[in-house]
Amino acid sequence: MKGLFPYIIILLLMVPLTPTMAQEGEVLPAESEFKDPKTRIWFNTYGKIRISKRLFWDAQTHLRLEETEATPFFGQVGQMYNRHAIGYIYNKRINFSLGGVLRINFNTDEDSMDRNVVPEFRIWHQYQFAQPVYSAMIYHRIRIEHRWTQGFEENSEYIFRNRWRYMFRAKIPLNSHKLEPKTLYVSPESELIMQSGKAVVGSVMEDLRLTTTLGYIVNPRLTFAAGAMYSHGQTLANPGEFKQNWTIRLHCYFSPDIRKVKNKLPAIHLDD
16 A cells, blocks of 8 residues: 555645636535436446557447436436557556547537537546455556547537546455456445646536446456446536436456467456
């Protein structure tokens, strides 16, 4: 644990200490206001494809649905993600990634007369550390994203922001003494997402995500998992207003190895 403290401190120092004040044109409420929670469901795939002794291809796709007035969870498409990176394996418990994201945002405002779809672009880099604790594994993940977003209005300009993310996650086997094939595991997870940029005046806490997941390891190359997440964070328009979400998350983790057998190394802790 001591070895991770410097990374966490560096992450915190990179987040600017911006005073909490209303965005331009908005008035802070007398006290924090929480919007009614929305329900969502996310379908996620995570591919870790070994391409050499030290390199792997990080291939992720996400389909995110959110409620309509008549249908919770499955109501309408909110976003589609296509996230890729090249990862570097420093050792069995430490790896890094660098890549790009194309996110397609769908206008879920049923009364809107603006565009239905807009793209969002990101560059992201990630630093992940794994630690064994008795029969469990714990993960510390630092992810930094540089993102360009725009509204659904015609001719709206792109806004540049940075996201600073720290995630703590554990994987605890339930029917075995270690994480091996045919093992059922539970995975509590917490992630704090901060943001900065000219468009961010007081809304520095974009999201706080609290998740519990139940997973099953089919074999060393395939795992399925499902969980529930509660999240809340400040809206960009007004830092005194908080959005809330309840989300069902369904995951598929796969890790094919396309190298020749003689070049393969023992399994490493790459799970995202």
